[in-house]
Amino acid sequence: MKVVITGGTGFIGRRLAQRLLQRGALAGPDGRETGIDELVLFDNAPAQPPIPPNNRLKIVTGDIADRDTVRRLIDASTGTVFHLAAVVSGQAEADTDIGYRVNLDGTRAVLEACRALGTRPRLVFASSLAVYGGDMPPAISDETPLTPQTSYGAQKAIGELLINDYSRKGFIDGRCLRLPTIVVRPGRPNRAASTWVSSLFREPLSGVEVVCPVSRESVMACLSPRRLVAAMERVHDLPGERFGYSRTVLLPGISATVAEMVEALRRAGGEAAVKRIRWQPDAVIQKIVDGWPRAIVAKRAEGLGIHADADIDEIVRAFIEDDLSAQKALVAAG
Amino acid sequence: MKVVITGGTGFIGRRLAQRLLQRGALAGPDGRETGIDELVLFDNAPAQPPIPPNNRLKIVTGDIADRDTVRRLIDASTGTVFHLAAVVSGQAEADTDIGYRVNLDGTRAVLEACRALGTRPRLVFASSLAVYGGDMPPAISDETPLTPQTSYGAQKAIGELLINDYSRKGFIDGRCLRLPTIVVRPGRPNRAASTWVSSLFREPLSGVEVVCPVSRESVMACLSPRRLVAAMERVHDLPGERFGYSRTVLLPGISATVAEMVEALRRAGGEAAVKRIRWQPDAVIQKIVDGWPRAIVAKRAEGLGIHADADIDEIVRAFIEDDLSAQKALVAAG
Numbered sequence: 001m002k003v004v005i006t007g008g009t010g011f012i013g014r015r016l017a018q019r020l021l022q023r024g025a026l027a028g029p030d031g032r033e034t035g036i037d038e039l040v041l042f043d044n045a046p047a048q049p050p051i052p053p054n055n056r057l058k059i060v061t062g063d064i065a066d067r068d069t070v071r072r073l074i075d076a077s078t079g080t081v082f083h084l085a086a087v088v089s090g091q092a093e094a095d096t097d098i099g100y101r102v103n104l105d106g107t108r109a110v111l112e113a114c115r116a117l118g119t120r121p122r123l124v125f126a127s128s129l130a131v132y133g134g135d136m137p138p139a140i141s142d143e144t145p146l147t148p149q150t151s152y153g154a155q156k157a158i159g160e161l162l163i164n165d166y167s168r169k170g171f172i173d174g175r176c177l178r179l180p181t182i183v184v185r186p187g188r189p190n191r192a193a194s195t196w197v198s199s200l201f202r203e204p205l206s207g208v209e210v211v212c213p214v215s216r217e218s219v220m221a222c223l224s225p226r227r228l229v230a231a232m233e234r235v236h237d238l239p240g241e242r243f244g245y246s247r248t249v250l251l252p253g254i255s256a257t258v259a260e261m262v263e264a265l266r267r268a269g270g271e272a273a274v275k276r277i278r279w280q281p282d283a284v285i286q287k288i289v290d291g292w293p294r295a296i297v298a299k300r301a302e303g304l305g306i307h308a309d310a311d312i313d314e315i316v317r318a319f320i321e322d323d324l325s326a327q328k329a330l331v332a333a334g
Numbered sequence: 335m336k337v338v339i340t341g342g343t344g345f346i347g348r349r350l351a352q353r354l355l356q357r358g359a360l361a362g363p364d365g366r367e368t369g370i371d372e373l374v375l376f377d378n379a380p381a382q383p384p385i386p387p388n389n390r391l392k393i394v395t396g397d398i399a400d401r402d403t404v405r406r407l408i409d410a411s412t413g414t415v416f417h418l419a420a421v422v423s424g425q426a427e428a429d430t431d432i433g434y435r436v437n438l439d440g441t442r443a444v445l446e447a448c449r450a451l452g453t454r455p456r457l458v459f460a461s462s463l464a465v466y467g468g469d470m471p472p473a474i475s476d477e478t479p480l481t482p483q484t485s486y487g488a489q490k491a492i493g494e495l496l497i498n499d500y501s502r503k504g505f506i507d508g509r510c511l512r513l514p515t516i517v518v519r520p521g522r523p524n525r526a527a528s529t530w531v532s533s534l535f536r537e538p539l540s541g542v543e544v545v546c547p548v549s550r551e552s553v554m555a556c557l558s559p560r561r562l563v564a565a566m567e568r569v570h571d572l573p574g575e576r577f578g579y580s581r582t583v584l585l586p587g588i589s590a591t592v593a594e595m596v597e598a599l600r601r602a603g604g605e606a607a608v609k610r611i612r613w614q615p616d617a618v619i620q621k622i623v624d625g626w627p628r629a630i631v632a633k634r635a636e637g638l639g640i641h642a643d644a645d646i647d648e649i650v651r652a653f654i655e656d657d658l659s660a661q662k663a664l665v666a667a668g
Contacts, residue, residue: 096503134579145477147498147580154499158492164481165488169430245468246481 001026001034001079006064006110008041011185012126013084014051015225016232017041021054027237028079029119029173042073043085049330064106067113074113080122080236083110088192089130089152089288096151103155111162115171123163123174124236127248129221131157131178132293139295142250149291160248167240167247175235175243180221180253180296182228184319186327193288197222200261201316204273205324206331213282214258219294221253223308224315226322231306238304252298252308254315264312268320335360335368335413340398340444342375345519346460346562347418348385351375353563355388361571362413363453363507376407377419383664398440401447408447414456414570417444423464423486423622424525430485437489445496449505457497457508458570461582463555465491465512466627473629476584483625494582501574501581509569509577514555514587514630516562518653520661527622531556534595535650538607540661547616548592553628555587558643558652565640572638586632586642588649598646602654 003020005013020026020039028034040058041051047059062069064085074081085106086092092099107125114121130153131146148154156178163174185198196213197220203210223231231251243249256264266274298306309315337354339347354360354373362368374392375385381393396403398419408415419440420426426433441459448455464487465480482488490512497508519532530547531554537544557565565585577583590598600608632640643649 096505143479145479146495148495149502149579151499151503154495157495161480161482161488161491161495165485168483169485171430245483 001028001036002038002040002075002077003036003080003082004040004042004074004078005082005084006042006106007083007085009043009045009047009051009059010084011187012182012225012228013041013043013082016082016084016229017051017057019229019233021056023233026080026233027122029121031239034079038077040073065101065109067109070109071113071116074110074117074121076117076119078114078117078121080124081110081114082124082126082232082236083107084126086126086156087152088190089128089150090191090193092152092155093150099151099155103152104158107159107162111166111172115166120170120173122236123172124232125159125163125174125176127156127160127176127178128153129178129180129293129296131160133291136293139297140250140293141297142248142300150288164247173240174247175238176248177231177235178248178250179228180223180251182225183220183222183315184323185225186319186323187330193285194220196285197261200258200277201265201268201319202327204265204276205269205320206327207276208331209276209278211278211280212258213280213285214289215281215286216257216259216262218258218286218289219255220289221255221293221296222312222315223251223253224318226318227307227309231301234304234306242304249301249304249306250296250298251306252301253296254308254311255295256312261312264316267313268316335362335370336372336374336409336411337370337414337416338374338376338408338412339416339418340376340440341417341419343377343379343381343385343393344418345521346516346559347375347377347416348381349559350416350418350563350566351385351391353567355390357567360414360567361456363455365573368413372411374407399435399443401443404443405447405450408444408451408455410451410453412448412451412455414458415444415448416458416460416566416570417441418460420460420490421486422524422526423484424527426486426489427484433485433489437486438492441493441496445500445506449500454504454507456570457506458566459493459497459508459510461490461494461510461512462487463512463514463627463630465494467625470627473631474584474627475631476582476634484622498581507574508581509572510582511565511569512582512584513562514557514585516559517554517556517649518657519559520653520657521664527619528554530619531595534592534611535599535602535653536661538599538610539603539654539658540665541610542665543610543612545612545614546592547614547619548623549615549620550591550593550596552592552620552623553589554623555589555627555630556643556646556649557585557587558649560652560656561641561643565635568638568640576638583635583638583640584630584632585640586635587630588642588645589629590646595646598650601647602650
């Protein structure tokens with residue numbers, strides 16, 4: 001079968017693609033392990049850096065909100081779609097129209113293309129902790145009401161509602177994952193308001209200075225890319241009946257203060273790494289970060305066999321093993 | 335200022351229009367009581383039955399999902415929009431495309447037209463208890479998570495998210511009301527899965543036979559049109575700051591079993607009225623109704639000065655006083 005990853009040349013899409021090519025199969029629409037003949041990474045621009053070629057891999061560029069484009073992408077041979085394409089939080093907040101176009105119209109285009117197949121393809125949607133906001137309990141859970149305080153969060157919550165409705169009606173067999181902050185992202189900073197968390201580890205470990213825009217007391221709930229990809233595979237392969245009335249699963253994450261992150265950086269990279277942090281408070285980012293959940297109780301995910309990293313050190317170790325040499329090469333290339 | 339009511343020739347729109355013409359004013363965008371120069375009822379078809387003319391009243395027909403139409407409707411003189419237009423639950427479930435077109439695209443067209451004004455008009459959106467569903471607590475509250483089990487419920491939940499986001503960004507000054515079942519609706523049955531509740535009182539009191547498709551043990555949370563219109567005026571006029579992180583207010587309602595409704599009918603219309611009920615179970619409707627909340631704890635609404643009817647008898651009395659003679663004329667006209 002064909003598998004499509006939207007936003008496929010982004011950091012998570014690449015990581016997921018790598019894993020799917022390695023495994024070579026996923027649960028098919030009938031639930032049985034089915035070989036992946038074709039893996040299509042769809043994105044709005046060519047892959048940068050380029051992705052190593054593979055005879056099962058195809059890269060397609062286009063506009064996710066264009067229904068014809070998406071319908072050509074998700075054709076009759078498509079058994080699964082991982083829908084990761086999104087405008088990130090900072091950009092969706094600054095540009096309302098682009099945010100709604102990509103994050104809402106784009107999601108609807110994907111869902112309509114899946115529905116048109118009539119084969120009830122599986123779909124995994126990347127939602128976000130940004131669906132929570134406002135007056136939150138000390139730890140958020142699957143039952144915490146959704147009161148997003150960003151356009152990005154509203155758009156992700158809307159995507160969840162659409163995927164639940166389309167699944168209930170039998171148009172797709174969907175699952176939504178609420179992602180905590182994924183750390184450590186390789187590459188360059190992006191426009192997400194959380195981008196500094198990854199930078200805090202990535203830059204000093206690669207020998208580069210970094211600006212930390214938030215206080216040492218700031219807390220983030222984090223998950224490593226390794227754990228995220230494992231969770232995506234897991235929810236994809238579980239039978240739809242396991243999800244009951246809601247196709248949405250809050251992913252687990254471990255909570256750490258910035259001070260604790262700095263200590264983990266010290267253990268991994270020594271005092272030299274810590275000295276590369278410059279503390280330069282940014283009130284706008286601090287306010288956004290303060291509005292995010294500080295801790296996660298993800299009972300539903302745990303019941304489905306999805307687990308968080310043991311500690312921040314495990315997260316840093318995953319980065320060093322999976323990404324540091326490529327990151328150093330990127331830095332060296334300038 | 336100009337006030338627009340979408341879905342304005344429907345039952346609630348008419349009732350609200352009548353009240354606004356009588357009062358002649360509403361809080362303006364600056365919060366001060368402002369005269370209503372023009373009241374526009376927008377709907378997809380001419381008013382049936384016709385609405386008595388009034389020199390401040392204008393009726394406009396068109397497609398709520400057509401952005402140009404809605405932009406002409408909501409022009410620079412518009413201070414307030416009551417957005418009631420919707421495809422009802424039964425129809426949105428049966429026809430997915432029409433449901434999303436009217437209930438989602440239509441709401442977006444209204445919000446974009448309001449945003450384009452740049453004056454932050456007030457907007458009151460009619461949401462629904464249908465946003466709840468699945469595994470619900472015995473009584474739903476403002477904090478109950480939204481897991482709608484109908485397309486209509488999903489579309490209303492999406493509307494709430496959009497109105498909250500547009501309000502937070504300062505494009506509009508919105509409020510969303512989650513309506514319980516509004517009883518007694520005059521006129522003819524519609525395609526809502528709850529239409530039988532109104533029929534159960536309306537038809538026997540007008541001398542007409544009625545089919546009850548659900549069991550005597552079925553429970554509904556109900557609110558009278560009088561109380562609903564009062565709630566709409568109230569949330570409209572409150573300053574936006576009163577709503578905090580969420581512009582959504584769950585309305586109160588009183589819970590009654592069908593057996594209790596029948597007793598109230600007996601008190602109002604005697605044994606003759608009760609004998610006009612034919613019991614004819616419909617498994618589809620019973621299943622939908624069983625999935626709805628059985629009771630409401632609406633602390634937030636009460637804190638804002640919004641109250642439910644005292645009992646079912648108050649609801650029946652309101653119908654007899656406000657609507658029964660017109661209903662009998664409708665029946666006589668055949």
